Amino acid sequence: xxxxxxxxEIINLSKSYHRGNQVIPVLNNITFNIREGDFLALMGPSGSxxxxxxxxxxxxxxxxxxxxxVGGTDITVLSETELAGxxxxxxxxxxxxxxxxxxxxxxxxxxxxxxxxxxxxxxRKEHVEIALKVxxxxxxxDHYPGQLSGGQQQRVAIxxxxxxxxxxxxxxxxxxxxxxxxxxxxxxxxxxxxxxxGKTIIMVTHDPRAAEKARxxxxxxxGVLNSNS
Amino acid sequence: MYIIKLLIKNxxxxxxxxxxxxxxxxxxxxxxxxxxxxIDAWYAGVQxxxxxxxxxxxxxxxILTLPISYKEKIRQIEGxxxxxxxxxxxxxxxxxxxxxxxxxxxPKSFLELYPEYILQPDEKSAxxxxxxxxxxxxxxxxxxxxKIGDIVTLKxxxxxxxxxxxxxxxxxxxxxxxxxSQFFFHFDYLNETLKKTVPARADQVGYYMIEVAxxxxxxxxxxxxxxxxxxxxxxxxxxxxxxxxxxxVSMSDAIITALRLVTFIVIVIILAVVANTINMTARERIGxxxxxxxxxxxxxxxxxxxxxxxxxxxxxxxxxxxxxxxPSANAFANTVGSYFPTFNVTMDTILLDIMFSILxxxxxxxxxxxxxIKIPIADGLRRIG
Numbered sequence: 058x059x060x061x062x063x064x065x066e067i068i069n070l071s072k073s074y075h076r077g078n079q080v081i082p083v084l085n086n087i088t089f090n091i092r093e094g095d096f097l098a099l100m101g102p103s104g105s106x107x108x109x110x111x112x113x114x115x116x117x118x119x120x121x122x123x124x125x126x127v128g129g130t131d132i133t134v135l136s137e138t139e140l141a142g143x144x145x146x147x148x149x150x151x152x153x154x155x156x157x158x159x160x161x162x163x164x165x166x167x168x169x170x171x172x173x174x175x176x177x178x179x180x181r182k183e184h185v186e187i188a189l190k191v192x193x194x195x196x197x198x199d200h201y202p203g204q205l206s207g208g209q210q211q212r213v214a215i216x217x218x219x220x221x222x223x224x225x226x227x228x229x230x231x232x233x234x235x236x237x238x239x240x241x242x243x244x245x246x247x248x249x250x251x252x253x254x255g256k257t258i259i260m261v262t263h264d265p266r267a268a269e270k271a272r273x274x275x276x277x278x279x280g281v282l283n284s285n286s
Numbered sequence: 287m288y289i290i291k292l293l294i295k296n297x298x299x300x301x302x303x304x305x306x307x308x309x310x311x312x313x314x315x316x317x318x319x320x321x322x323x324x325i326d327a328w329y330a331g332v333q334x335x336x337x338x339x340x341x342x343x344x345x346x347x348x349i350l351t352l353p354i355s356y357k358e359k360i361r362q363i364e365g366x367x368x369x370x371x372x373x374x375x376x377x378x379x380x381x382x383x384x385x386x387x388x389x390x391x392x393p394k395s396f397l398e399l400y401p402e403y404i405l406q407p408d409e410k411s412a413x414x415x416x417x418x419x420x421x422x423x424x425x426x427x428x429x430x431x432x433k434i435g436d437i438v439t440l441k442x443x444x445x446x447x448x449x450x451x452x453x454x455x456x457x458x459x460x461x462x463x464x465x466x467s468q469f470f471f472h473f474d475y476l477n478e479t480l481k482k483t484v485p486a487r488a489d490q491v492g493y494y495m496i497e498v499a500x501x502x503x504x505x506x507x508x509x510x511x512x513x514x515x516x517x518x519x520x521x522x523x524x525x526x527x528x529x530x531x532x533x534x535v536s537m538s539d540a541i542i543t544a545l546r547l548v549t550f551i552v553i554v555i556i557l558a559v560v561a562n563t564i565n566m567t568a569r570e571r572i573g574x575x576x577x578x579x580x581x582x583x584x585x586x587x588x589x590x591x592x593x594x595x596x597x598x599x600x601x602x603x604x605x606x607x608x609x610x611x612x613p614s615a616n617a618f619a620n621t622v623g624s625y626f627p628t629f630n631v632t633m634d635t636i637l638l639d640i641m642f643s644i645l646x647x648x649x650x651x652x653x654x655x656x657x658x659i660k661i662p663i664a665d666g667l668r669r670i671g
Contacts, residue, residue, distance in 0.1 A: 109664075112663075112664050115580075117579075117580055117662075117663040117664055117667075118662065118663070118664045137584075137585070138584055138585070141579060141582050141583065141584040141585075142582060142584070143582075144580065144581070144582045145581060145582020145583075146582070148580075150580050150581070152577075152667070156573070156574075156577045156667075158292075158574060158577070159299075160292070160295035160296060160299055161292065161295070165288070165291075165292075168288065169578075169581060170581045170582060172288060172289075173581075173582050173583065217581075
């Protein structure tokens with residue numbers, strides 16, 4: 058399943074934040090590749106730069122220096138507008154707090170990214186129904202997020218992330234807000250997506266149980282990527 | 287359809303806040319509509335003016351009179367079709383608060399000159415026959431509950447005494463903006479009484495009303511009339527009926543300016559209220575907008591969500607305000623309508639309501655949209671949770 062060509066290439070990536078006159082380095086000259094079909098877990102202490110690295114790979118933050126290629130496209134040279142379009146096609150997001158739109162049903166939330174495609178209403182409906190079936194929520198499609206448990210909301214979020222069939226799936230602490238049982242459900246689902254559908258997944262987590270499901274584990278500490286598992 | 291559904295759901299996410307904002311907009315639109323209608327009512331006479339009609343008055347002041355003998359001289363001027371004359375009578379009915387416009391006119395030429403005052407043929411002939419008769423507008427008749435054949439006694443101020451008239455006709459306006467609150471009677475009745483009581487004031491008229499054969503001749507005829515009486519004891523100032531009416535309106539210039547200022551302030555108030563609501567809403571949804579951006583929604587789409595919500599609020603408020611304007615204007619007209627010849631909510635006022643609501647909706651959304659688009663996605667996402 059894993060291709061030899063990297064789907065994500067990160068070369069000499071550095072990123073720092075400015076607080077007043079103070080420059081705080083977050084990522085320091087990082088270079089690594091992720092192959093198609095990989096399931097990578099990024100771990101590390103708080104403030105180590107995990108989420109920053111994930112945001113940079115997903116094109117929602119800008120690098121100071123270095124190159125990030127996703128599917129052969131150097132996203133560091135894209136404008137904001139180009140990045141928005143690129144994200145819509147290439148990246149599926151799963152957030153810690155699900156980030157569903159509370160006034161929309163599960164169905165509508167999953168349909169949201171499809172509005173940016175050229176699909177007809179009927180085609181969108183088919184895609185959404187399939188995505189909700191994959192996450193086993195076909196019977197909850199008319200429910201609002203407030204009517205769903207945390208685990209169900211996260212499954213809707215995963216369906217929303219997958220519905221456009223993106224190049225990569227990025228997940229930032231996907232189990233961070235869930236109880237153990239729900240967390241295991243979510244991790245099983247992600248593992249299934251990786252194994253059965255060949256999805257490339259990059260996940261940031263503090264949870265060693267969640268990280269166990271990944272096939273590659275990388276540690277970040279003080280902005281330096283220092284070990285592989 | 288999806289986006290409209292999302293906009294409507296977003297708009298009513300905070301029902302109380304949205305309803306209060308809509309109510310504020312509706313009240314402001316109502317106030318704006320009523321104030322505009324008051325201003326329009328002030329200009330009703332100007333709007334009802336004919337382009338073919340001239341008014342000649344004393345060149346020094348409106349309160350000075352002109353000799354009745356001018357009528358024949360004016361008639362002989364080339365381009366003049368009809369000449370009539372009249373005098374502001376300035377009387378009231380029973381007590382001073384029952385004030386309305388009343389004029390002594392030459393009935394035959396007056397009715398020819400003003401076809402917009404419509405009388406039944408039998409009422410017209412009765413009015414023309416009887417020198418002590420009068421006609422009144424339908425609105426005035428309704429106000430005092432008069433009926434045909436009633437004796438109406440007015441108390442004179444400029445021409446002191448009790449003046450009795452027989453109501454022979456009730457005129458209706460041909461157009462919506464025709465003043466139906468006036469009172470006309472025979473100049474001869476006034477003149478003959480003055481000849482007996484104050485002869486020095488007899489054979490004098492307040493103004494001449496002239497119909498010109500065509501609108502192209504209006505300027506030339508006005509110049510010729512004034513030339514005719516140049517260097518006489520009573521020089522004339524001849525102007526279009528519109529300019530003459532504007533002269534009256536300009537006397538209330540300060541009030542109209544104040545009203546216009548208030549209408550402007552009302553718009554600024556709506557803007558502040560809506561801007562505050564949209565600003566609060568957008569600030570609360572920064573995280574959500576960041577999620578949208580993460581999913582690939584660009585700046586224009588985020589702007590569409592914020593502008594759309596702002597416009598929905600202002601347009602609902604505008605609709606409610608417009609609906610309320612009509613019964614409110616009727617109630618207002620019933621209360622103080624006697625001070626205004628016409629009091630109608632015009633299509634222009636409605637269009638201005640809509641235009642300003644759209645403008646306010648757009649302006650209110652600019653700053654929240656700018657902030658929502660400019661905030662980095664990563665910063666916006668940190669506001670969640």
